[in-house]
Each structure stands twice: as structure tokens, then as C-alpha cells.
Amino acid sequence: MASTRQKGERLVLGVSFWPTGATSSGWRAQAADNSGVFNPDALARAARKAESGVLDYFFLGNSYFSDGSQPGSVIRRAFQLNGFAAANYLAGQTRHIGLVATVNSTLLEPFHVAQLAVSTAHLSQGRFGLNIVTGAGNDPSYRNFSLPEHPGNADRYTRAREFAGVLVGLQDSWDADWLVNDKAGGRLLHEQAHHAIDFRGQHFQVAGPLNAPPPPAGRIPLVFAGTSEESIRFGAQFADIRFSPFVNTGWNQRWYRAVKQAVAAAGRNPDDHKVISGTVFYAGETTAEARALFREVEAGVVEGFGPDLIAKTFGVPRESITPHGRVLDVLRLGDDGDTYGIASNDRHAIGAFDISLDLREVIEAYGSEDITFVDLFRFLTNRAHFPVIVGDKKRIADWIESNFHDHAFDGVKFFPPYQFGPFERFVDLVVPELQRRGLARTHYDTSTLRGHLGLATRAAVPAPATSSATQGTPA
Numbered sequence: 001m002a003s004t005r006q007k008g009e010r011l012v013l014g015v016s017f018w019p020t021g022a023t024s025s026g027w028r029a030q031a032a033d034n035s036g037v038f039n040p041d042a043l044a045r046a047a048r049k050a051e052s053g054v055l056d057y058f059f060l061g062n063s064y065f066s067d068g069s070q071p072g073s074v075i076r077r078a079f080q081l082n083g084f085a086a087a088n089y090l091a092g093q094t095r096h097i098g099l100v101a102t103v104n105s106t107l108l109e110p111f112h113v114a115q116l117a118v119s120t121a122h123l124s125q126g127r128f129g130l131n132i133v134t135g136a137g138n139d140p141s142y143r144n145f146s147l148p149e150h151p152g153n154a155d156r157y158t159r160a161r162e163f164a165g166v167l168v169g170l171q172d173s174w175d176a177d178w179l180v181n182d183k184a185g186g187r188l189l190h191e192q193a194h195h196a197i198d199f200r201g202q203h204f205q206v207a208g209p210l211n212a213p214p215p216p217a218g219r220i221p222l223v224f225a226g227t228s229e230e231s232i233r234f235g236a237q238f239a240d241i242r243f244s245p246f247v248n249t250g251w252n253q254r255w256y257r258a259v260k261q262a263v264a265a266a267g268r269n270p271d272d273h274k275v276i277s278g279t280v281f282y283a284g285e286t287t288a289e290a291r292a293l294f295r296e297v298e299a300g301v302v303e304g305f306g307p308d309l310i311a312k313t314f315g316v317p318r319e320s321i322t323p324h325g326r327v328l329d330v331l332r333l334g335d336d337g338d339t340y341g342i343a344s345n346d347r348h349a350i351g352a353f354d355i356s357l358d359l360r361e362v363i364e365a366y367g368s369e370d371i372t373f374v375d376l377f378r379f380l381t382n383r384a385h386f387p388v389i390v391g392d393k394k395r396i397a398d399w400i401e402s403n404f405h406d407h408a409f410d411g412v413k414f415f416p417p418y419q420f421g422p423f424e425r426f427v428d429l430v431v432p433e434l435q436r437r438g439l440a441r442t443h444y445d446t447s448t449l450r451g452h453l454g455l456a457t458r459a460a461v462p463a464p465a466t467s468s469a470t471q472g473t474p475a
Contacts, residue, residue, distance in 0.1 A: 004405050011404050011439045012241075012274050012411025012453060013431070014100075015050050015423060016059040017043070017086075020075040022280065023382040026418030027075070028300030029293075033419050037079045043086060044093040046420065053427035054441050056452040057098030057129060059413060060086050064107060064141035072302030084116045091124035098449030100129040100223060105163035106156050107135070107145045111206055113163075114170040117220055118212040126217030126448030129241075130167075132224055134160050157230045162201040164222065164238040169197035171219050173209030217448035218457045227255070236262035239273060240455055244409065246277040246387045248358055252408035272455050274410040277403075280383075280417055282365075282390040283425040291367045294390045297417050301378040310377055313357070323374045333359055333369075357383070365390045386415050396426075397433040404439065 019036035020027040027034050036042035047058045060083040067077045083101025090099055101120070103113050113130075121128040134156040135141060142150045151159070178193035197208035224235040225243035235242050242259050246252055260270040282297075284290030307321040320330050362379050363369055365388045379388070389399050403409055416423040434440040446452050 004407065010441060010454070011400065011434065012276055013053070013055045013434075013440060014057045014059055014098075014276065014411065014413040015046075015055060016061065016278070016413055016415045017046050018061070018074060018076055018415065019079075019081075019419065021418030021422075022074070022386065022415035023297055023417040024073045025300035025302065025378075025382060026297050026416075026422075028302075029296055029418050029421075031418075031421045034075070036419050037075055038081065040089060042419065043081070043090065046423070047090045047094050047097065047099075049420070049424055049427055051094050051097040053431040054435075054444060055097060055427075055431075056411070057100050057449060058090065058094075059100045059131070060102060061131075062102040062104075063139075064104060064144055065139075067140075084120055087120050087128060088123055091120070091127065096127075096444040096447070098127050098129055098221075098452050099124055100131055100221075100449075102131040102133060104135050104141065105132050105160040106151060107141060107147075108163075110163045110166035110204060111170065111210070114167050114210055115212055117167070118171060118210060118215050121215040121217070121220050122212070126215065126450065128215075129221040129223060129449050131243075132160065132164060132222060132239075153228075153230065157234055159203045160234060161237070162199070162203050164234070165201075166197065166199050166204055166206045167222075168219060168238065169199060170206070170208055170210040171215055173197055174212075174214050176214055178213055217450045221449050221453060221455060232259060232262045233266075235259070236266040236268070236273070240450075240453065241274045241276055243413065244275050244277050246279065246403075246409070249403055249406055249408050252277065252403065253406060256407050256409065269456070274453055276411045276413050277409040278386045278415055279412045280386045280388045280415050281396055281426050281430065282388070282417070282422060283396055283429045284392055285429070287367070287391045287395060290390045290392060291365070293422070294365055294388070298375065298378040298382060301381050303377075303381055305374055305377055307373070307377075309380060310373060313380060321373050324372045327359075327362075327371050327373055327376050328369055330373075331359060333363075361387060382417075393429040393433045396430045397437065397439075400430075400434065401437060401439055 016022065019042070020034050021032065026032060033042065036046070050058050060081065061076070062083045063076070063080050066079065070077060083103070087099040087101045117128065117130050135150060137150065137153070139150055173195050175190065175193040178190050180187045180190050182188070194209040197206060199206040199208070221240040222238055223241040223243060224231065224239040226235070227245065236259070244252070244255060256275050259275055260273065263270045263273040282290045282294040284293060305323050307318050310316075310321050311318040314331055316330055362371060362376060365379070366375060367390070389396055400412060404411075414423060414426055431440060435442045450457065
């Protein structure tokens with residue numbers, strides 16, 4: 001396959017750790033290990049497996065609420081490891097892989113987060129990254145932080161911009177040559193190495209400097225997600241990784257170009273802003289084996305059949321939908337790549353990205369055009385905004401390579417449907433194929449997350465000095 005990428009440009013590979021998997025029914029698979037909620041051995045096993053595949057980073061989501069109302073769903077709705085605690089533990093269990101934790105800018109204070117993040121960056125020797133979220137519109141976490149309601153979108157982004165600006169400024173509040181260590185002269189610190197940031201914004205007033213030295217590899221890489229214009233502008237200014245949904249190659253190529261153009265318009269190098277798509281892979285020695293694994297997970301969906309979800313998603317009369325009716329007897333599969341908007345679903349918030357589903361994805365995953373509406377319902381219940389790619393190592397590697405070369409993304413982050421088999425199969429089967437094709441590294445030739453991502457040592461992000469009290473934007 002002819003490459004449109006620059007010679008030597010590598011695919012970014014990451015994995016997102018969900019203790020019982022990213023699908024609502026994966027935990028019911030016969031081989032699933034559901035001990036990973038607060039089991040350090042399970043967490044270390046997953047991270048070490050990722051490191052054995054020479055992946056760039058290991059991702060830890062986070063939330064600030066507990067919901068036990070859906071006992072048949074993903075356990076992370078009820079229990080969640082704190083990302084900083086997990087990253088610091090894994091810093092001692094691994095040697096090379098990057099470690100990314102998640103924080104909510106709507107709920108937390110940037111000075112506290114900066115202290116935790118920079119401390120973790122030092123303890124991991126530059127392998128730490130930070131994912132910043134503002135919280136979805138239906139996020140109930142505000143109830144745990146003395147807030148009367150979840151702030152609206154505009155207010156959340158105003159706060160997020162201030163949050164990121166303070167975070168960046170605090171990381172730069174000490175010069176790299178802060179340590180003098182002149183024992184004879186009695187001078188331990190460089191007396192002019194520290195700088196107050198004196199940030200005055202609408203949401204935060206932070207003097208600085210940070211009570212920690214600057215991160216060992218330059219500014220901590222920042223991750224952001226979302227598809228709104230406000231999200232794109234925010235990410236273009238601050239983020240090093242843009243987490244992206246994947247709809248289809250054409251949609252993602254257009255999205256990729258828009259993101260990179262926004263980064264350039266913000267005065268940054270687009271190569272320092274990686275677009276990473278979330279994915280669910282079912283890999284097998286054969287396609288038949290992979291599809292059997294996929295079907296087992298789909299069959300574990302506990303939710304009762306919901307024709308209303310299908311009717312809303314595909315725009316067909318509810319009375320035309322029967323559980324065991326053949327989908328293609330009702331829905332049209334044309335030659336123009338028909339897509340359908342995915343209906344809003346509070347449990348997965350899959351409507352948040354306003355994305356679409358190509359029915360061919362469902363047919364290809366099941367390996368049959370004779371899928372029923374029960375099959376389709378299960379697929380919708382499990383899918384969220386991650387594409388589902390089922391096949392042997394060649395098919396999965398082909399899909400990754402094609403979309404990488406076509407600039408649909410700069411890399412992929414794998415969401416295992418359950419622990420541990422699917423991810424281990426990906427590492428054992430697909431990663432060597434990607435390495436054989438020259439897309440993935442065969443060994444770590446960098447020692448920090450910035451290095452793994454191919455980012456400049458110091459990102460071209462403005463640091464706040466004095467900020468307008470009404471706007472809260474960095475000067």
C-alpha cells in the first residue's frame with residue numbers, strides 16, 4: 001500500500017483501561033476476568049501487556065460519581081480508580097509506556113491538579129499525560145462538589161480555558177536551571193528561577209509559582225475530546241492529543257483536516273496535535289474465530305429488546321421492527337454508504353458526538369446480511385462512539401493502515417470489550433503485523449510520553465501572566 005505519510009512517521013497506539021471492559025456486556029464473556037476494579041495485579045498485568053506491545057500510552061478515565069442502578073452494565077459506573085493513584089502505582093510497575101489520567105476542569109482546582117500532575121510526571125520520569133474533560137451535559141458529578149447544577153456548555157469552556165491556562169503557566173513557573181546546589185557558597189536554589197503567574201480570571205485567581213520543579217520532559221501532554229466548534233478551538237490552543245470518534249473514512253478525513261487547520265490558526269504546529277480515534281477490536285487467528293468472540297459478547301447484553309431505540313436511530317416505523325425480523329427486509333442498504341444518526345442514550349451518552357452509523361459496520365462485524373433486529377439492538381447498546389472492527393490480524397491491520405495513510409487519524413486507542421483476552425490478542429496478533437509493515441515501533445527509542453508522541457520538547461502554548469477579570473484568557 002502506497003503511503004501518503006512522511007517517511008518514518010509512526011502510528012500512535014494507546015489502550016484505555018476499563019476494569020470490566022468498554023462494552024456493557026463484555027464482563028459476561030466466559031473468559032472475562034472481572035477482578036480488576038481495585039486489584040493492583042490486574043491493573044499491572046494490563047499495563048505490562050501494553051508495554052510489551054510497545055504502545056505509546058496507557059489511558060485511565062475517571063469520574064466523580066457512583067451509580068449502582070444498572071447492575072448488568074460496566075462496573076466503572078459504580079467504581080473507579082483515581083487516575084493519579086493508578087498512574088503513580090503503574091510508574092513503578094512499568095519502565096517505558098506513557099500513563100494518562102483524567103481530570104474534570106469543571107469540578108477541580110487547577111493548582112491542585114498541577115501539583116498532582118507535575119509530581120506524577122517526576123515520579124514517572126516524564127511519562128505522564130493529562131486528559132481534561134468538562135463533563136457531559138448529563139453528568140451528575142456536580143452534586144458531589146457543592147454545585148447547585150451542572151454548568152452550561154459556554155461556562156464550562158470558559159472555565160476549561162482558564163484551567164488549562166493556569167495549568168500551563170504553573171508548569172512554567174520555575175526555570176529549568178532552578179537547582180544551583182552550591183554547597184560551598186551556601187546557595188541551593190537560583191534566586192530568580194521562580195515566577196508568579198498572577199492569573200486573574202472569571203473562575204480562578206492563582207498567584208503561583210507551583211511548589212514543584214518543572215516537568216522533566218517539558219510541559220505535560222494534554223488530551224482533549226469533543227467535536228463542537230468550542231471544543232476544537234480549546235483543543236487547538238492547548239491539547240497535544242485530540243481524542244476523536246470514528247464514523248467512516250470520509251467523515252474522519254474532513255474532521256482531521258478541520259482539526260489540523262484549527263491548530264495552525266492557533267499558531268501551533270499541526271504535527272504537535274495528534275488525532276486519535278477510539279476503537280474496539282476483536283482479533284482472532286481467523287476471522288471466524290474473531291466473529292465468534294464478538295457474537296459471544298453481543299449475546300451477553302442484558303437490556304431488554306428496545307424497538308424505540310432502533311426506530312429513533314434509523315427513522316423507521318416502530319411497528320415494522322420485530323425482534324427476530326431480518327434487518328435488511330426493513331432498512332435499505334444502498335450503494336452510497338447510507339449512514340444513520342445514533343440516537344441519544346443517557347447510559348452511554350452516545351448522542352453527545354452527533355455521529356452516524358454505517359449499517360455495513362454491523363453486517364461486517366456479524367459476518368452476515370441476515371442479522372435480526374435483536375442483533376442490531378445489541379450492537380447499538382454496546383457500540384457507543386467506537387467503531388467495531390472484527391477479523392484476523394490482516395483485516396484489522398489493513399483497516400488501521402488504510403485510515404492512517406488516508407489521514408483519517410494519527411493513531412488509535414483500543415477500548416477492550418472485556419479484560420483480558422481481546423487486548424492480549426491485539427498485542428500478540430495485530431501489533432506484530434503493524435510492526436512488520438513499519439507502522440508501529442518494535443522497541444522504545446524514546447523515554448518520555450512527549451518523545452513517544454513525537455512532540456516538540458516544549459509545546460507552543462501561551463502561558464498566562466495577567467488575565468482579564470472578565471474574560472480569563474491568558475495574556
